[in-house]
Amino acid sequence: MKRAAYHNELDAVFAALADPTRRAILSQLAAGDASVNELRAPFAMSQPAISKHLKVLERAGLIERAVDRQRRPARLKAAPMAEAVRWLEEFEQFWAGSFDQLDNLPQDLKQSRTKRESDNE
Missing domain, CATH: 1.20.5 (Single alpha-helices involved in coiled-coils or other helix-helix interfaces)
Structure with a gap:
């Protein structure tokens, strides 16, 4: 991976992780896939607000969204976080x-x- 692309991806991961709501969503997803409504349950937030957080996480490569009939469950993708950990270990x-x-x-x-x-x- 080219250096600039690597740093852009790392920037996106750290920006996504900077928000406590997004970190909480990732913690929820560590237990398994979840729909927007399932992810919204612990928060006093609207569905569109949670969807915006999910889009940030998706752009950072931290989650992926599948289409399962009428649901779009989110799934954790830990590889970008592993890259961030490797960078911190330096x-x-x-x-x-x-x-x-x-x-x-x-x-x-x-x-x-x-x-x-x-x-x-």
């Missing part, structure tokens, strides 16, 4: 180093205080 070493520094902070502060106290004597 920062794992940075965070590990930051946490190591945080772990050392109390000891560093104690040493600094001890040094200041001995300098003041």
Whole structure:
């Protein structure tokens, strides 16, 4: 995949995941396919509002919609989320180093205080 296309897809995934309603919809879909009305049930939202969220999720590649007679059930597609996780994992070493520094902070502060106290004597 070309770099620009990869970043556009990643941008769409993160934009879709930025909304708490869309994250809740994805959590519902993790339990299985659901219709718009089934997805709408936990929210105080209209069917058109939920449909707009579904369109954002669909454009980001996070769900797909099938036609099943009169229903259009949505189904979770986790592959784009896996790409986002892989991208986030690139920062794992940075965070590990930051946490190591945080772990050392109390000891560093104690040493600094001890040094200041001995300098003041």
